[in-house]
Amino acid sequence: MKKFNFHVKPIGLLDMLHFKTMVPRRRAILQSGSLDPITAVYGVNRLAQSLHPKQQKAVVSEIIPRKDASTYVLKADKLAYFRAGQYVSVKLSIGDSITARPYTLAASPSLALEGQYQITVKKAQDAFASDYILNNWTVGTEVTLSGPEGPFSYEPMRDENEVVGLAGGSGITPFMAMAGAILDGTEDFRLTLLYGSRRKEDILYAEELEKICAATDKVKVVHVLSEEEAEGYEHGFIGADLIRKYAPEVYTLYICGPRAMHDFLAKELPKLGLDQKHIRREFVPAPGSPAYFESYSGDQTKVYELTLHLLGEEKRIPLRADEPILTAIERAGIAAPSHCRSGECGWCRSRLICGEVFIPESMDGRRLADDEAGYIHPCSAWPLSDLELEIFPE
Ligand code: FES
Structure with missing residues (x-):
């Protein structure tokens, strides 16, 4: 029989002894700890709380x-x-x-x-x-x-220093924040804004925009009127030709406006040959009716039933086929979590226990794993049958 000879040097022996006693020592430390919850608030927690309340x-x-x-x-x-x-x-x-x-x-x-x-x-x-x-x-x-939310903001590590903003109607609001921030030095980029309105009288923030443009050469505004022709204003809809006319050579595109504007631009933007990373879109809230989407094949006159699981309780509520599931929950007086209402933020993420739903591809902001595990965003999903759903209140 073969013999093995181990030579353990003194330092190695100490190591082995230390290793042997490590587990009992750790166990003793854990057992001597308090079972009371940790109540201390550290500086970093306070900072996180103030930035993201x-x-x-x-x-x-x-x-x-x-x-x-x-x-x-x-x-x-x-x-x-x-x-x-x-x-x-x-x-x-x-x-x-x-x-x-x-x-x-x-x-x-x-x-x-x-x-x-x-x-x-x-x-x-x-x-x-x-x-x-x-x-x-x-x-x-x-x-x-809520606290401030959303990724529709200038990022110097990702975006070009020249930004072309496309705004429609009340979609001007994020650009007012950007223009104001450029003016007071909070942000440092150049903004060329193409702003679409129906008529001159419908332009929101007309005076404020004029004042900002007069005060800084970093913000330029081009008004585009769809229902009126007027001197000094572009006429029609914001499309590839107008963007080419006013955009600098290299730029990042930011878009905020109604769903119809996004749909129109979906056909126009490929003509510009822009890299996807240079196109930033603000979310568009879900339309009232699923029939807005060509891929919808349900019967929107139906009313289904939703069995809702919420903090261990079960509720049954009617569920109209022509509105997002979130709306039915809210109408029943239940405070369901939501922020963006466009399928993007995941705040309303809920578990679909059974039933069939319609989720338009353009509004499906779920992670792949959530899709596979049966989670949905009720703000951007419409029922196609009776449903059973678990929601997780804030
Ligand atoms: S509220 Fe943002 S994904 Fe539903």
Whole structure:
């Protein structure tokens, strides 16, 4: 039989002894610890909390009337800082519904340091919520907001120094924040803005834009009117030709406007041969009806039933086929989590236990793993049958 001879040197022996006692020592340390939850708040937690609060309160301090819209100046002792182009989700209680709507912060982030945000609400933008705000908010109204959200902001590591912004209607708001930030030095890039409106009188922020352009050569605005011809204004829709006419040689494109504008640009942008990384799109909230999408083949006159699992409770509510599942949940007075309402942020992520849903490809912002594991975003999914769903409140 073969013999093995091990020679253990003194230092090696100490190592082995140390290793042998390591597990019991660790166990003793763990057992001597307190079972009380950790309550200490560290500096880094405080910083994270102030930059990304789950909820903020503010008061309407001023209302600036505009054509078919109002700008609300919101004030609080402290509001989270944000990047120009981001939005907040505004919580609303309308009748029996508890809902939330995203509104872009429409002035420079530097104002947040003074405890001020501005949002602009346009009539019929989303009649249910916008009508409520326009008819009910007055100076002194207290509002509840999420922290700032969204990736539609200038990123110098990714974007060119020249930005071409395409705005339609109330889609001007993120560009107002960017232009304001360029003017006061918070952001450092050049912005050429093509802004589409129906007629001259419909242009939002016309005076503010003029003043900003007069004060800095880093912001340039071209107004494009679809229903009126006027000297000094472009006429028609914003397409590849107009972009080529005003864009510098190298640029990043930022787009914010109604769904129809995005659909039109989907056919126009390939003509520009831009790299995808140079095209940034702001989210577009879900349309009311799934029939907007050519791929929809359901019967939108049906009303299904939703069995909802929520914190261990089960509720049954009616589910109309012609509206996003999130809307049915909110109508039942259930505070479902949501921010963007466009399938992008994942805040409303829920588990589909059974049933069939329609999710348009252009609104499917789920991770691949979520798709495979049966999770959906109810803000951008419509029922095709009775459903059973588990939601996870904030
Ligand atoms: S609310 Fe953002 S994905 Fe549904």
